[in-house]
Amino acid sequence: MNNFFDLKLVELGRWIEAFFADFPSLKLVVHLLLCTLPLALSFMGAFAFTTWLERKGLARIQNRPGPNRVGIFGLLQPIADGIKMLIKEDIVPERSDKLFHFLAPIMLMIPALIGVGFLPLGDGLHALPLDSAIIFFFAISSLNTIAVFMAGWSSRNKYSLLGGMRAVAQMISYEIPLVLSAVAVIMIAGSLNAQEVVASQQISSWVGSGNILQEFFGRILGWNVFKPWGFAGFIFFFVAALAEANRSPFDLPEADSEIIAGHLTEYSGFKYAIFFMGEYISAFAIAGIGVTLFLGGWNGPVFSGLPWFVLKLFSLFAVMIWIRGTLPRLRVDQLMGYAWKFLFPLAILNIFLAGFYHFIERQWGTAIAMLAGWILGFGALQLAATALSRLNQSPIMRSKRVYQLVE
Amino acid sequence: MSLLAKGILKGMAVTAKNFFQSYYRKERLPTVQYPEEKSTITPFTRNFPFLLYDGDDAVDGMRCTACTLCERACPPQCIYIIKDKDEKGKPILRPRIFDIDTSVCMSCQLCVEVCPYEAIRMDSAFELSNENRFEGLLINRGDLLKSNDYYHALNPVEARETDDRIAAKNALAEAKKKARQKKTRLAAAKAKRPPSRLKKSPPAREKPPQPEKSE
Amino acid sequence: MSPVQTMPPRGYHLSKDELGADILEVAMGPHHPSTHGVFRMDLKLDGETVVDLKPVFGYLHRNHEKIAEDISYPMSMPFTDRLDYLCGMTNNWAYALSAEKLIEIEVPERAEYLRVIVGELTRLVNHCLLIGFFINDLGALGTPLLYALREREKILDLFEVLSGARMMVNYIRFGGVRCDLPEGWLGECQRIVDAFPAFLDEYETLLTENEIIIARAQNVGVVTREEAIDFSLTGPMLRASGVNYDIRKVDRYGIYDRFDFKIPIGGHGDCYDRFMVRMLEMRESVKILKQAIRDLPDGNIMGKAPKIFRPAPGEAYGRIEAPKGELGFYLISDGTPIPYRFKVRPPSFVNLTALRHMCLGHKVADAVIILGSIDIVLGEVDR
Numbered sequence A: 001m002n003n004f005f006d007l008k009l010v011e012l013g014r015w016i017e018a019f020f021a022d023f024p025s026l027k028l029v030v031h032l033l034l035c036t037l038p039l040a041l042s043f044m045g046a047f048a049f050t051t052w053l054e055r056k057g058l059a060r061i062q063n064r065p066g067p068n069r070v071g072i073f074g075l076l077q078p079i080a081d082g083i084k085m086l087i088k089e090d091i092v093p094e095r096s097d098k099l100f101h102f103l104a105p106i107m108l109m110i111p112a113l114i115g116v117g118f119l120p121l122g123d124g125l126h127a128l129p130l131d132s133a134i135i136f137f138f139a140i141s142s143l144n145t146i147a148v149f150m151a152g153w154s155s156r157n158k159y160s161l162l163g164g165m166r167a168v169a170q171m172i173s174y175e176i177p178l179v180l181s182a183v184a185v186i187m188i189a190g191s192l193n194a195q196e197v198v199a200s201q202q203i204s205s206w207v208g209s210g211n212i213l214q215e216f217f218g219r220i221l222g223w224n225v226f227k228p229w230g231f232a233g234f235i236f237f238f239v240a241a242l243a244e245a246n247r248s249p250f251d252l253p254e255a256d257s258e259i260i261a262g263h264l265t266e267y268s269g270f271k272y273a274i275f276f277m278g279e280y281i282s283a284f285a286i287a288g289i290g291v292t293l294f295l296g297g298w299n300g301p302v303f304s305g306l307p308w309f310v311l312k313l314f315s316l317f318a319v320m321i322w323i324r325g326t327l328p329r330l331r332v333d334q335l336m337g338y339a340w341k342f343l344f345p346l347a348i349l350n351i352f353l354a355g356f357y358h359f360i361e362r363q364w365g366t367a368i369a370m371l372a373g374w375i376l377g378f379g380a381l382q383l384a385a386t387a388l389s390r391l392n393q394s395p396i397m398r399s400k401r402v403y404q405l406v407e
Numbered sequence B: 001m002s003l004l005a006k007g008i009l010k011g012m013a014v015t016a017k018n019f020f021q022s023y024y025r026k027e028r029l030p031t032v033q034y035p036e037e038k039s040t041i042t043p044f045t046r047n048f049p050f051l052l053y054d055g056d057d058a059v060d061g062m063r064c065t066a067c068t069l070c071e072r073a074c075p076p077q078c079i080y081i082i083k084d085k086d087e088k089g090k091p092i093l094r095p096r097i098f099d100i101d102t103s104v105c106m107s108c109q110l111c112v113e114v115c116p117y118e119a120i121r122m123d124s125a126f127e128l129s130n131e132n133r134f135e136g137l138l139i140n141r142g143d144l145l146k147s148n149d150y151y152h153a154l155n156p157v158e159a160r161e162t163d164d165r166i167a168a169k170n171a172l173a174e175a176k177k178k179a180r181q182k183k184t185r186l187a188a189a190k191a192k193r194p195p196s197r198l199k200k201s202p203p204a205r206e207k208p209p210q211p212e213k214s215e
Numbered sequence C: 001m002s003p004v005q006t007m008p009p010r011g012y013h014l015s016k017d018e019l020g021a022d023i024l025e026v027a028m029g030p031h032h033p034s035t036h037g038v039f040r041m042d043l044k045l046d047g048e049t050v051v052d053l054k055p056v057f058g059y060l061h062r063n064h065e066k067i068a069e070d071i072s073y074p075m076s077m078p079f080t081d082r083l084d085y086l087c088g089m090t091n092n093w094a095y096a097l098s099a100e101k102l103i104e105i106e107v108p109e110r111a112e113y114l115r116v117i118v119g120e121l122t123r124l125v126n127h128c129l130l131i132g133f134f135i136n137d138l139g140a141l142g143t144p145l146l147y148a149l150r151e152r153e154k155i156l157d158l159f160e161v162l163s164g165a166r167m168m169v170n171y172i173r174f175g176g177v178r179c180d181l182p183e184g185w186l187g188e189c190q191r192i193v194d195a196f197p198a199f200l201d202e203y204e205t206l207l208t209e210n211e212i213i214i215a216r217a218q219n220v221g222v223v224t225r226e227e228a229i230d231f232s233l234t235g236p237m238l239r240a241s242g243v244n245y246d247i248r249k250v251d252r253y254g255i256y257d258r259f260d261f262k263i264p265i266g267g268h269g270d271c272y273d274r275f276m277v278r279m280l281e282m283r284e285s286v287k288i289l290k291q292a293i294r295d296l297p298d299g300n301i302m303g304k305a306p307k308i309f310r311p312a313p314g315e316a317y318g319r320i321e322a323p324k325g326e327l328g329f330y331l332i333s334d335g336t337p338i339p340y341r342f343k344v345r346p347p348s349f350v351n352l353t354a355l356r357h358m359c360l361g362h363k364v365a366d367a368v369i370i371l372g373s374i375d376i377v378l379g380e381v382d383r
């Protein structure tokens, strides 16, 4: 009952494949198509829906109604946008490097789509079930740096160049805290296989017990985010993921108030749409890995599997939209400083804390480990963060300014 | 606090509040969806001038006397007036051509302020787009003329005040005219007749007064 | 596909400075999202650091002063609306003040009160909009700006009911104001003014403690007290540098001596101070507004202005504390109804001259917010 959706989907796949049972080679092709095509299409659909969600959400945050002309609640707006993008003239700057200008959006799209293949969408729903899926994911997702820089360089526009350089610096710097915060999870789960990481996030003694309450909470409380090191790790991961995905407040490569649109300045029409889609899908991929590593993947009460994964993914995206609607962006040097002088040391400390927690749990049980972790571990993190802020003269440590009111 | 930034969280709370309140508080969603709804136009809104006429016939009832005061006061010089003449070439006190260029007019209302005959007022109609950007934006006399009823519908308070003012002015002019008539008649009578006979005769009715000649 | 190009593309001037580093020249503007109009900054960048900056303006030059020397005095009034098009009321006021000096007209008390009310409302409009744009330059996706616009709209509605137009108000006349308050206006104004502090509270919670804003704006674009005076800055920019100079207090023009209000002073002279000084100034404006609405007397709204404005030969300079700083009009009369000389002293133009000094050594992103914190309106800079 629990993995109803996933099992049905897998069954459907088997059923289709069964038609080609007599032709082994054809069956392989069909199998590959079944693994990839629905995935790519559904993520493109999710992209369309997310653009709508983002515009609507931002609009409401800003006290506007948002798109409401095409279709009910403006739901068909993404389609209208797509048509608009398709029929727009594709302008290529005369003196640009046309080959790379053309390749850049494709270069961005490919790793993004491969990236989502590594996500364990449900129990058994896994396009690329590699044993080292997580490492592979990080390796592939860092490729889009190259695409962004290609775009920035080939456009031969000064703003694009600045944007491209910013992107390279930013993405490479944030890759490190991103991976380091994932290391803690991998270490505890003891596996690089995404499915196993997900499976490790349930309280196994409760899940099989048959008690309804234990059944219910066993699938929630096991998530890594509810463990002290997991919570801290999730925050670091999320911040680094925002930067990886070029999203506010780290959207420096396309900072519109400074460098117009950064590497996207010279893109128009369909290439721009592809770029846009690629960025969203890589954001999805990275959010999906965040869900897998920290939010229990497809684990969830009542109906485990795909629905929970989708729900978590969109919730994470909603938070990203919310952040985008609130925060201004950082400056380039502050951004780099934040990654190297703040997130990086804290992420390393967090790995030690995870090990410490694991050790106590094995020795004295979960309750004591939780207590020690939340109080001591979090205290240590807090202390380190304060020390680091002080060391870096972070603005958080500045005293509040007082203003005189004179006659 | 250093792991979680307090100021940022406070800000996020504010935006979240705005997000939810936009669903149930009108004040948090002030957008007016233009083609379907229109924002309320106040009677005082000024956009583009129009000319007023009294009665039913636009040309006969025209208040404008083609004095060109507005033409001279218009800062961007977008009013163009040519006085009317009758068949014999005698000037009539009304414009033959009265054009205002919408694309130049800056809705400043100075023309309204200088007009001594209350003949020009500001309209609050704002959908003035036109397909023809040359002739279409040059509004001529025929299109500028609007009846006094239109003005009353537009801005009742001001229209009534204007009517009162005109009535008062007319009354004053009437009184002045009468006084002048009386004076001229008196003067004429004085010149023609010995003062002793003045008391007996009532003002002469058959002869219209001709002040120029009587001097 | 084209082969690798050997020539650098047009617009790339790669030059070497003494240290041998490559300098990138970027012409930011006139079409750029955050130059607040058609304004250009010619930047020389070393990496992302600004090593030189040249402000280029004049794209919006409309010959205001010369046109004014060709038409009669009252005819220039609607043109002054278009100087700083966010603050029509104060522009009108400054011009009326100079003309009144030239011909010595007494302004009735009620008109003075009305001028204060609309002037302070204009200050609210300008400051909340400026802060919105400033945070936008910092990279927020328009949220604070839209909150500001939401509040501004209410005040503009008031202006529309009063003067007939939302921005191009053309309301103040030599010797008074054009028309009296319509029925119910004062009550509505009172309501909006009373509700304004709640908006300011919301705005402050959203912005003033935000760590990113603090990180970005503090110690960026510093102008010291002495430099501020040397650059002859005025308005909130000067006060953010710690100089207590507000023309409302210095000249006490109009009836400003009757109100109880204070002047917020900053201590650091950076972008954050400029932003906070404006924030606090809005609260003081609300205070003035409340007093003015309470004390508004009955009476005439127009003084005895001559039918044809023909001043005796002479000169006059009238200045007010516009939301952006000292706005002055300098008029020379030769005895005809047309001014012999008409000169505007626009605050944002003078404040803009400090731009290069403030930007040197900062990053590109800082140049944008420094420009935003000056509060320029190109209609006024270029005239």
Ligand code: SF4
Residues within 6 Å of the ligand: B049, B073, B074, B075, B076, B077, B078, B079, B100, B104, B105, B106, B107, B108, B109, B110, B111, B112
């Ligand atoms: S409103 Fe102003 S610009 Fe328009 S016609 Fe009248 S005087 Fe001229």
Ligand code: SF4
Residues within 6 Å of the ligand: B063, B064, B065, B066, B067, B068, B069, B070, B071, B081, B114, B115, B116, B117, B118, B119, B120
């Ligand atoms: S509208 Fe008024 S001011 Fe203009 S020409 Fe006619 S009467 Fe004169």
Ligand code: SF4
Residues within 6 Å of the ligand: B106, C082, C168
């Ligand atoms: S921008 Fe508006 S106010 Fe300025 S000149 Fe044009 S129409 Fe007039």
